Amino acid sequence: MKKLWGGRFKGSTNKQCEDYTASIQVDKRLYAYDIAGSIAHATMLAKSRIISKKEAAGIKAGLKSILKEIEAGKFIFKQTDEDIHMAIEKKLIAKIGPVGEKLHTARSRNDQVLLDVRLFLRSETEDIIKGIAQLQKVLLNVAEKNIKVVMPGYTHMQHAQPILFSHYIMAYYYMLKRDKARFAECLGRTNVLPLGVGALAGVNYPVRREFTAKLLNFPKVSENSVDTVSDRDFIIEFLAVSSILIMHLSRLAEELVLWSSSEFEFVELADAFCTGSSIMPQKKNPDVAELIRGKSGKIYGNLMALLTLLKGLPLSYNRDLQEDKGPLFDTVDTVNDTLAITGELVRTMKVCSNNMAQKIAKGLMEATDIADYLVLKGIPFRQAHFVVGSLVKYCLEQHKDFHDLKLAEYRQFSPKFNQDIFSFIKIENCLKRKKSTGGTAPLQVLAGIKKEQKELS
Amino acid sequence: MKKLWGGRFKGSTNKQCEDYTASIQVDKRLYAYDIAGSIAHATMLAKSRIISKKEAAGIKAGLKSILKEIEAGKFIFKQTDEDIHMAIEKKLIAKIGPVGEKLHTARSRNDQVLLDVRLFLRSETEDIIKGIAQLQKVLLNVAEKNIKVVMPGYTHMQHAQPILFSHYIMAYYYMLKRDKARFAECLGRTNVLPLGVGALAGVNYPVRREFTAKLLNFPKVSENSVDTVSDRDFIIEFLAVSSILIMHLSRLAEELVLWSSSEFEFVELADAFCTGSSIMPQKKNPDVAELIRGKSGKIYGNLMALLTLLKGLPLSYNRDLQEDKGPLFDTVDTVNDTLAITGELVRTMKVCSNNMAQKIAKGLMEATDIADYLVLKGIPFRQAHFVVGSLVKYCLEQHKDFHDLKLAEYRQFSPKFNQDIFSFIKIENCLKRKKSTGGTAPLQVLAGIKKEQKELS
């Protein structure tokens, strides 16, 4: 079957070659953007008097009817059509005749495909930004609802200092805030019109790229034709930003898995978001959290795929670049789905504050506060740290907790200890004192939640 | 809808969760292996008297009829069935009643899924090894057919020394030879029976794993149940070996792209394996070679995906591991297709020996031979190198070639030069001298081709 570009070729394309090079099964997903782009292109061609208004009208009507056909599931995507751009152009010509052959004036597939991808990614990035905000809302709600819950704070997976559970949840909130900013900046670089640069050199017609940009709501047009068709920065950047987001979610997912374990029991995931075992009847597994954690693998892989693709590639367009779509589409879908389900998983989980409270008793987590107590009594911090270190060793040997100790025992380690140590190391006091910006003091955390609630809405 | 494992759950699984966790659209591809594995399992259960022979016969008949149904395209894969294993087991029970409920005795999905994947990958790896051998044959043919063609050899992309084109092609042959060895070794570690270790601990029945292994043609059974269900080494190793292979092909593809350029014109790719431009009527593009080069991106990405997945994952089975299939299947398909089309591309290309011959004249490529000439006349190599360096500088300034120089000119640089220098630096003599193992001397290269032809067949 003759290709639209087949004039200079002898014979037809080998079937194996056709299969290997065809991208239509992947890029057919872009149909709506391809048609919207072509409609704008035809409008501009008419405006610039490159085609007549009547021709433009015919083309646009044809394109709209193809759109309907596709959406009705009646359009057959054929391997021999190579890609969505050729499939639609061919169909248009079949539908409206020679006028259809004018659509591809003053453009190339090289700029057309970029237009489609940029339109697609602009829309998806906007959705992802909304998806992040949605997850942030869930976190704010969970944080607000559990403002009184205290949990052990960890460093090195060891009990470190008591903190508010809400404070912990808000840590993820702030990560997502950075993610949102990154997606927004990346969107700014995606939102640039590529159409009108032709294959690589510009076009021979008096096109008005700024007009097309306005039609398609692009605030900028690209500045250099060679760069335009060679550039996939905006995709790599999107994948990098997605990798950081999914990394954040993998950390949260890891915590949900741990917190759901028999050893922690900090949260209980909803039955509706867990699955069972084919062999072990008692199992209720945090599969969703595990899969969220695991999705990091392929998103990182997608980023690496694109970086590898572009490495050492001479300008301008090379067919290698066709391989950008698989990793991009997969990432868009995974990020969207993962954001949505993470929100549901967190929203429906039960927070087991009693279990957290029990664990706080373990690990001598008030040690830092005791050292600071001594500092307030005039002992240099480094000495105070050492004194408390010895006190810790004593507690471990005696299997005692700080709250079990008598004042006399404290005094064996420093004469600075007084009766007020007992009140000083009450958990609520430990928390309250940490009130400078970013600290876990309840008032501080609550103010943060309120501030962010306002900002989000 | 109640899940087969749903006994302990209240309510049903959330739809969003079901979609996020279901793998059936991906792993349905394993159906034939799943059924073959279940047939062997049922046979073993009967042999070990865990079920009766009659029950086994019923199960096997049921499974075979499901196989037919799937192959006839009549089996409907439902998202609610989660995965191919559950889909088939459910269908079996629907088909043959309570006896079907006995099939999952003494196994878990954890070992079952590994059985399926190992059977699949064993078969695919064998195919890939054949595919490599096929490509090697093409290379041997091209090398043999073009045994007289001389080309410029490059280092740093600069003309270095003349070599046989066949010798160059054989470089790729030997790379593929190592690839084949790596796949074969990897296959050895894939070819191990996992079934019979249950969920993670072994099973409560007197199963005969060695018998199942024999039925399914596995030379070994796995040695530790916890390791068995946690292990994805064989997949990562396959992806790593595939990455090296695809890297080799990306290098060949890069050369085909360069060689097809207007600047090189060393080869002419067949029209049937090239495509044109939507806008530039003269274009004939080496798309297939570009795509081969570009495929490296996703294969590397797939390897990185799996390595990331496994990083820091506690034993034993975790749901994250479900994410192994996407990258594996994609790699298997890409490697198979790419091997096949590379062979066709190379087989059908035209070697333009005249163009290569013209380029040999450029670049003063006989310089090393001249230095060696001086060494044979008693000058230490490092001095000879320096002398010839000066000679080179002279040639560049005079815009002359070594063959243009008069003996007197040579003698300005060293009195050791004699009339025999002219014969010494004839290309055919330069080639002939490089006859130690691995060198580009025609006899040496031809012997290598013959030896490898014998070995391959």
Place this chain on the structure above:
Amino acid sequence: MKKLWGGRFKGSTNKQCEDYTASIQVDKRLYAYDIAGSIAHATMLAKSRIISKKEAAGIKAGLKSILKEIEAGKFIFKQTDEDIHMAIEKKLIAKIGPVGEKLHTARSRNDQVLLDVRLFLRSETEDIIKGIAQLQKVLLNVAEKNIKVVMPGYTHMQHAQPILFSHYIMAYYYMLKRDKARFAECLGRTNVLPLGVGALAGVNYPVRREFTAKLLNFPKVSENSVDTVSDRDFIIEFLAVSSILIMHLSRLAEELVLWSSSEFEFVELADAFCTGSSIMPQKKNPDVAELIRGKSGKIYGNLMALLTLLKGLPLSYNRDLQEDKGPLFDTVDTVNDTLAITGELVRTMKVCSNNMAQKIAKGLMEATDIADYLVLKGIPFRQAHFVVGSLVKYCLEQHKDFHDLKLAEYRQFSPKFNQDIFSFIKIENCLKRKKSTGGTAPLQVLAGIKKEQKELS
């Protein structure tokens, strides 16, 4: 030897453990930032009346004298000191006595190390932004100086359309413009004060983080203590942005390697930036360009290293995070050096315009213009494309160029061809017509150069 944190430990640290965990040989590089941070911290402690002004003065004097000692090369960095933070604090105590033991009040190594790294990276990112601008200037100069040079434009490494060499060079300019924007945005997220959040929970003292921020010129303070010590986003983001930059440079380097080859001869690199061969006296190799291309490997690897590190890591600080510094430092150095040498390499290369001019004659690059000629005469583009495709086939068979054809020959393919075709396809006219935004028309390109020159300065 007793550690500063050793109070609760029995016995001393194992030597092998000390070696494995020590980071001082890597992080000693941060000394100046560590001292600057400690000086600001001491100032704030005094301001907040946590220590006395006199104590602060003593601490600051001590720190300054340590700074001098290090810069004079007299400070001995010992493995037993673990890291630069401990080494300096220990030295301070040794120098000024117990007052030195007050410095670590109200801070932890967890926030301290982040302060050092953020100060370091802020400074380095600013340098990199300057380095990019410097390279951009070189490109602008080369583009301006060679504004009349025409080269073959490539797609798929095949001759596509003639373009200005300057236009090609400007493509890299615009890539770098995006890189600069990305680094600037990333800098915004790096430039946030972490100090004052303690180990993970906030601190027990009335610290004024906003005051410290002012002292150290940070426009913002971090908002959540748990997030602050767990976060390495700013490093990953820096590595991702660096990966895109180095990818751009790898593409340029690839072109320089190709352009320096005997087959292209588009540029001649300066002798001072090339090296020779140990064995082949004639060789002049573009080593620098090859190494630039190759550096992409390790920068990508560094990005992957950090993404892997963070994957699935529970909050808050974990020692894994210490591994962030190697990849970060290596990337900073590589990017700085590579930007600088790329500029020199491009600045000193000779542009061989004659060779480019010769190549333009090959490849029938005016085909698109001829199709557009027919469009202007009323033929729909897709038909025009086909007509010219046939014309191309004719030229290939006749071994003729478009300029060799007689009008009668043109007319065999379309009666629309007239005498004006010969002027239409003159290279200068082909270029001039491509004058819409981003096109290769000389006036357009020059205007772009002028605009960017103004913007840069």
Place this chain on the structure above:
Amino acid sequence: MKKLWGGRFKGSTNKQCEDYTASIQVDKRLYAYDIAGSIAHATMLAKSRIISKKEAAGIKAGLKSILKEIEAGKFIFKQTDEDIHMAIEKKLIAKIGPVGEKLHTARSRNDQVLLDVRLFLRSETEDIIKGIAQLQKVLLNVAEKNIKVVMPGYTHMQHAQPILFSHYIMAYYYMLKRDKARFAECLGRTNVLPLGVGALAGVNYPVRREFTAKLLNFPKVSENSVDTVSDRDFIIEFLAVSSILIMHLSRLAEELVLWSSSEFEFVELADAFCTGSSIMPQKKNPDVAELIRGKSGKIYGNLMALLTLLKGLPLSYNRDLQEDKGPLFDTVDTVNDTLAITGELVRTMKVCSNNMAQKIAKGLMEATDIADYLVLKGIPFRQAHFVVGSLVKYCLEQHKDFHDLKLAEYRQFSPKFNQDIFSFIKIENCLKRKKSTGGTAPLQVLAGIKKEQKELS
């Protein structure tokens, strides 16, 4: 300063270029292999009568004295010497005069550097294999010593079935067994002589490569000169195999971190292998385990670096390849150190069997055994699973354990339950029954330990 290859160059190398291209600060580490290789080369040159025996003796004496000088720390490595090969050759000529200029006859740096790297990696791989065996011995000892310790087995981080702690430890043993096999196979492909192929084409002398191979203990010589100097497969393969090993260790490290937590308390790491906090006096952190886990990042990164480096690189030698050494050396060191310290960490940890025993009581881990009990009484497994699922739900509602239930309660779910259920679900019986190959039955596990002890020694 004039380079040894400087004959054809005007002026000297730019300083910045010299710094950017020099590799001596990295590759000086190869000095001993470079000298050993040169000694063998000189011996072969004499044997093949390319130089005289006396000359060879002089060269060898010179090389040995350089070796001593380096080992005594008296050799100054200068940036202007580019790399270790040039540095030693230059020194040799300075030491022994013109005879030294004969050493580089019939070889190139391209084959020389590969010789050095292959000798280096051969030696290091042998060490790593020993290091793995050493770690395996530690695991065998820990497994044997704790053969009676029972722990909860996990899937999805949820209590699944009770298993022997030794069985769990042995899972890591078997992973390492595969790692060892992979390193051994990789070693086979490293252990091939590259020397004698010259720059890319072979050499002009009657070299006896097989003789050199014998001298240096290589079982094979490389088969194609172009392939030989272009090939870095053996390095990538080493990095891939190292990545799998470090992934295994990252999983073990993750478990050690979790097991050391307050929530698990399954093991207690030795004080000598832990470190404290700069601020929290009570902390004892599993830093070594965290760093082991974190090392995976850079090893994966190193693999990705090399794969990227080679992607799309035309043959034969390109300077990009110089970038192979950093990632290789870093990986070798990290793997060696990590193997050693993992062994020590595991060897010195205390196993807290009582804590494990307490946790076994939780999680209704006998559910699978109860289902199998019903199967033995004639109920199809899938039904039995469902029945026990309901029983589990009952236990959860009643806050009861299987051991708390009365027979009557069991019978509410199935009349098949009899008095023997109580003995059937005793942990020791649950374990004993899992005795087929790879199961956790104590006799089975012990036999495995014994078998492997024998194999290792």
